[in-house]
Amino acid sequence: MxxxxxxxxxxxxxxxxxxxxxxxxxxxxxxxxxxxxxxxxxxxxxxxxxxxxxxxxxxxxxxxxxxxxxxxxxxxxxxxxENAETLERYNRGARVISGWVRDRAFWNKEGQPLDLLIEGKDGSFNELVKRYGGDVPSRAVLDELLRAGAVERLADGRVRLITHVFIPYTKEADKIRILGTDVRDLICTIDHNLHSNPSDSFLQRKVSYDNLPTEALPELRGQATQKSQSLLEELDRLMARHDRDLNPSARGTGRKRATIGIFYFEEDSQPHD
CATH class of the missing domain: 1.10.10 (Arc Repressor Mutant, subunit A)
Structure with missing residues (x-):
């Protein structure tokens, strides 16, 4: 061999x-x-x-x-x-949250996502869904975001965004379905880099240490989450400007799909011989 x-x-x-x-x-x-x-x-x-x-x-x-x-x-x-319905729910929820975070029409004076009234023409949840959620009833989108823990209903009836991350998979089956998407993208990235010229390779980076004390991990995990989320939100705004579903005025030819993913993993490490 x-x-x-x-x-x-x-x-x-x-x-x-x-x-x-x-x-x-x-x-x-x-x-x-x-x-x-x-x-x-x-x-x-x-x-x-x-x-x-x-x-x-x-x-x-x-x-x-x-x-x-x-x-x-x-x-x-x-x-x-492939479960197309599950992926569509994910994409729809992610688009709505992305619009809420990046569209000034849904910001407060401090530049943060507004607590939205359900109905209304300007700055309402219905308008947000109409703009970013496609041809789906706003009630269905709200229910999905509530189940995912991405939003909450306030006492006055408004809706508050409580996380910039949309993870809709409260059911085990839904969580497993996304396994096929995320792992596939990572393996396809590695496959591309194995046979492409260095100048055409895709980004593939990681940092890894195998002799860390347990006490160091909470800080590491927290920093990784905070900094990675900030970077992903910045990249999301950049990608959204060029996405023709979200920005019909974006110019260009062809149709491409691009993904940028970050993960954190930890486990017990075996000592070296």
Whole structure:
């Protein structure tokens, strides 16, 4: 086995361990995982490794994947498992909060998000949803934000924004669905950087130490949250200026999707030998 394959196998084991932990915790047996893996092998072989100008064949996919022609034929059209409704709820809630934070029409004199009346033409929650939430009743958006803990109802009936972060997944299933989006984006970033020129690589940075005292972590965690949130809000304002859904006057060609993500992780560290 050459060094590249050894590195790939080791990396795959590291990736699979936390994923398998999630699968076992949710009673997903190996057979179901193996079937999913086969489906993805076939899907990727068809979409990413075809020969230009030639129709993909079952025989070629069989050679690429190591699966039998019979298996390839059986799973050539894998089912769509993505939950579009959940992702749309996330995007809608994030857009509404982003508009509330960055749009001066919904600020107070100090430049902070206003406590909004539900109804009204100027500076109301209904107007906010109409501007940033798409064709969805404002009541439905409010209920979603309340469930997520992003807003609260005041005694006078107004709505107050209590966090600039929208995490709508109060149900375990919703939290797991976003796993497929965030982890995918990180792996795709690494894949891009593995085969692209250095001048075309995507941002991929981290800091990591493995001999920190437990007492240092609360400060580290707090600083990471505060500084990262501030940076993300600044970048959100920049991206929103160029997003043609939020800013129809933005000029340019093509249609691109860009993501900037930050995470914090900690665990017990094993001493070095």
């Amino acid at each position: 050459n060094d590249i394959k050894k590195a790939i196998y080791a990396a795959t084991l590291n990736i699979l361990r936390p994923l398998i932990k999630i699968l076992l915790r949710n009673h997903v047996p190996f057979g179901a995982f193996a079937d999913l893996a086969k489906r993805v092998y076939v899907d990727v072989a068809l979409e990413e490794f075809g020969i230009p100008g030639r129709k993909p064949s079952i025989s070629r996919v069989s050679i690429l994947t190591g699966l039998t022609r019979k298996e390839v034929g059986r799973i050539k059209k894998p089912p769509v498992l």
